[in-house]
Amino acid sequence: MIVKCGRCGSNIPESNDRCPTCGEHAGFxxxxxxxxxxxxxALTRRYDAMVAKHRSDGTSDVLDSFEEALENxxxxxxxxxxxxxxxxxxxxxxxxNYYMGVTANIxxxxxxxxxxxxxxxxxxxxxxxxxxxxxxxxxxxxxGLSSYGRYFMTLRxxxxxxxxxxxxxxxxxFVQKHCKVLERxxxxxxxxxxxxxxxxxxKLGTKIxxxxxxxxxxxxxxxxxxxxxxxxxxxxxxxxxxxxNAVESVAxxxxxxxxxxxxVAYIVRGVVISSGKKWVDL
Amino acid sequence: MIEQAYVSGQLGKAVYIDDxxxxxxxASDAPEPVPCRWGDIQTLLNSGAEFKDLGKKLQLEGIRDxxxxxxxxxxxxxxxxxxxDKNLEDSVRSRAxxxxxxxxxxxxxxRFVRNRLLSRPAPINFLVREAKILPAKTALLQxxxxxxxxxxxxxWVSQAWDKxxxxxxxxxxxxxxxxxxxxxxxxxxxxxxxxCSLKAxxxxxxxxxxxxxxxxxxxxxxxxxxxxxxxxxxxxNQLVFLTPQKGVKSTRKDAxxxxxxxxVVINDEGxxxxxxxxxxxxxxxxxxxxxxxxxxxxxxxxxxxxxxxQAWQDPQSSRLPExxxxxxxxxxxxxxxxxxxxxxxSRHK
Numbered sequence: 067m068i069v070k071c072g073r074c075g076s077n078i079p080e081s082n083d084r085c086p087t088c089g090e091h092a093g094f095x096x097x098x099x100x101x102x103x104x105x106x107x108a109l110t111r112r113y114d115a116m117v118a119k120h121r122s123d124g125t126s127d128v129l130d131s132f133e134e135a136l137e138n139x140x141x142x143x144x145x146x147x148x149x150x151x152x153x154x155x156x157x158x159x160x161x162x163n164y165y166m167g168v169t170a171n172i173x174x175x176x177x178x179x180x181x182x183x184x185x186x187x188x189x190x191x192x193x194x195x196x197x198x199x200x201x202x203x204x205x206x207x208x209x210g211l212s213s214y215g216r217y218f219m220t221l222r223x224x225x226x227x228x229x230x231x232x233x234x235x236x237x238x239x240f241v242q243k244h245c246k247v248l249e250r251x252x253x254x255x256x257x258x259x260x261x262x263x264x265x266x267x268x269k270l271g272t273k274i275x276x277x278x279x280x281x282x283x284x285x286x287x288x289x290x291x292x293x294x295x296x297x298x299x300x301x302x303x304x305x306x307x308x309x310x311n312a313v314e315s316v317a318x319x320x321x322x323x324x325x326x327x328x329x330v331a332y333i334v335r336g337v338v339i340s341s342g343k344k345w346v347d348l
Numbered sequence: 349m350i351e352q353a354y355v356s357g358q359l360g361k362a363v364y365i366d367d368x369x370x371x372x373x374x375a376s377d378a379p380e381p382v383p384c385r386w387g388d389i390q391t392l393l394n395s396g397a398e399f400k401d402l403g404k405k406l407q408l409e410g411i412r413d414x415x416x417x418x419x420x421x422x423x424x425x426x427x428x429x430x431x432x433d434k435n436l437e438d439s440v441r442s443r444a445x446x447x448x449x450x451x452x453x454x455x456x457x458x459r460f461v462r463n464r465l466l467s468r469p470a471p472i473n474f475l476v477r478e479a480k481i482l483p484a485k486t487a488l489l490q491x492x493x494x495x496x497x498x499x500x501x502x503x504w505v506s507q508a509w510d511k512x513x514x515x516x517x518x519x520x521x522x523x524x525x526x527x528x529x530x531x532x533x534x535x536x537x538x539x540x541x542x543x544c545s546l547k548a549x550x551x552x553x554x555x556x557x558x559x560x561x562x563x564x565x566x567x568x569x570x571x572x573x574x575x576x577x578x579x580x581x582x583x584x585n586q587l588v589f590l591t592p593q594k595g596v597k598s599t600r601k602d603a604x605x606x607x608x609x610x611x612v613v614i615n616d617e618g619x620x621x622x623x624x625x626x627x628x629x630x631x632x633x634x635x636x637x638x639x640x641x642x643x644x645x646x647x648x649x650x651x652x653x654x655x656x657x658q659a660w661q662d663p664q665s666s667r668l669p670e671x672x673x674x675x676x677x678x679x680x681x682x683x684x685x686x687x688x689x690x691x692x693x694s695r696h697k
Contacts, residue, residue, distance in 0.1 A: 146360075148358070148359050148360040148361070148375075148419075149359060151358075151426065152358050152359060152397050155426075156396065156397075158396040158397075159395060159396040159397055160394070160395055160396050161395075162392075162394060162395055325447065326423060326427070326447055326451075329427060329440070329443045329444055329447050330423065330426070330427070332436075332437075332440045332443065333426075333427075333430045333433075333436060333440060333444055336430075336433070336435060336436035336437060336440050337433075337435070337436070340433075340435030340436070
């Protein structure tokens with residue numbers, strides 16, 4: 067969707083975050099796309115249908131609790147100890163787009179075929195701005211996907227609220243299930259960050275029953291599974307990189323391996339705590 | 349055939365390009381190369397972490413060797429600096445220092461750490477008195493003493509280089525590339541040593557002049573930076589300008605003496621330095637009214653540092669502790685084809 071620049075009236079392509087003519091900020095492309103009226107209406111229809119179902123089933127209370135939990139959900143990125151150390155002790159270091167794939171303790175390397183598929187998925191979902199998207203996972207606990215690393219960084223809400231969107235599941239899986247080449251992705255499966263609870267309810271509402279306990283919510287939202295293919299989660303798409311100041315808390319092990327790594331982990335914990343952030347021992 | 353390779357000791361990763369594609373290697377967790385995805389390499393190079401460009405015609409084993417060394421060397425530097433971080437618990441600082449002490453027993457790691465520490469002023473949280481070090485770690489203690497005493501000289505060298513880098517290079521990444529070469533080949537460390545040595549009396553220091561002549565004829569360095577002779581000449585001129593004038597001895601002995609007096613000066617950019625009390629003030633520098641022995645003047649900087657450290661503890665502060673990066677060189681590159689063996693051999697010259 068092409069929009070007009072508010073300053074000079076030029077057309078701004080949908081993948082641009084700035085006017086190519088005058089440089090005026092045009093909003094983050096992922097937000098512009100997901101915040102469109104048709105996308106919002108489609109999501110609201112799915113959400114309303116789920117709320118109505120629970121009302122008729124008499125399980126509105128449980129759904130309300132679930133929705134409340136989702137409203138407080140966080141974006142979590144996983145990395146290895148090296149990167150956690152670097153990000154937390156150097157303001158020059160940025161967490162970038164594809165870093166997740168590189169930091170991971172990968173035992174089954176991605177094949178070039180996977181890479182091609184991934185690029186196709188990226189181009190369908192993020193037409194022209196895929197390289198700007200940083201991936202995270204929605205979490206209720208601060209724990210993320212361990213197949214990408216054993217140190218989990220929760221991002222401060224204020225640092226992503228205006229540039230993050232959420233997708234119902236892993237983007238690669240989503241495109242495989244729902245998308246066709248040269249067609250736009252179906253509507254109603256993405257939400258802006260403030261509306262993530264609606265997407266969560268629309269996706270997971272069918273799993274909520276009268277017997278569902280609050281303690282079950284976290285694993286419904288994010289099921290790690292240990293391997294990438296087995297993971298079930300809501301994917302967070304953040305436009306642009308972030309530095310260590312965007313991190314609110316870090317969860318990780320203080321016994322990652324050898325003696326030196328253990329000391330490094332303790333130092334990272336100390337730096338995290340002394341800079342006013344929270345550390346969680348795993 | 350490997351066409352290009354980059355190593356990051358900080359991230360514990362190497363990436364390389366060969367005929368079949370792009371791959372990365374981890375220092376520890378994944379022994380075999382893993383295919384990169386599209387954009388991985390560029391993204392890593394843009395991550396802000398330090399990378400070393402190993403160039404071409406390498407074997408995978410060579411990359412692994414360099415990666416292991418770089419990872420170990422950066423970890424040693426990180427642990428060394430963490431040993432002085434007042435914000436960390438005593439037990440953590442003690443473990444960090446002693447682990448660094450163990451790693452410094454490797455002469456190449458020790459040289460790397462020393463070269464880094466002598467090339468830039470100490471990070472703002474470098475509080476020597478806070479160190480918790482076992483007396484048995486003599487190599488570590490010696491290094492700490494050396495770095496502490498050399499801070500004024502490091503400041504001069506650093507200021508001289510920064511000015512040259514601004515004036516002589518068109519692009520900052522070129523300056524950083526040369527800076528990294530000079531750092532890791534020990535040039536700045538040697539100059540600092542000479543400034544601190546009993547024999548050094550600027551600007552008549554023959555050994556520093558000889559050192560500059562040696563480096564400016566270095567083939568690798570000339571290939572990396574054809575105008576290196578001019579740059580090193582400018583560097584020398586800046587150094588002469590910043591350091592005590594002819595006839596005023598600035599020596600390690602003086603620095604430790606309680607009789608020789610110094611004054612604290614600051615320039616228009618807010619950079620501080622310690623000059624002999626009688627040295628004339630040159631344009632863009634001013635005195636701040638503090639004088640005393642070298643140690644007292646150094647203490648003046650440390651007091652400023654403590655205030656900065658308190659600022660970190662403010663949760664609202666946007667600052668992060670910097671010791672992971674303060675001695676890093678962000679965009680780096682070294683002459684091509686340097687394996688670990690080449691790296692080591694170059695130090696034996």
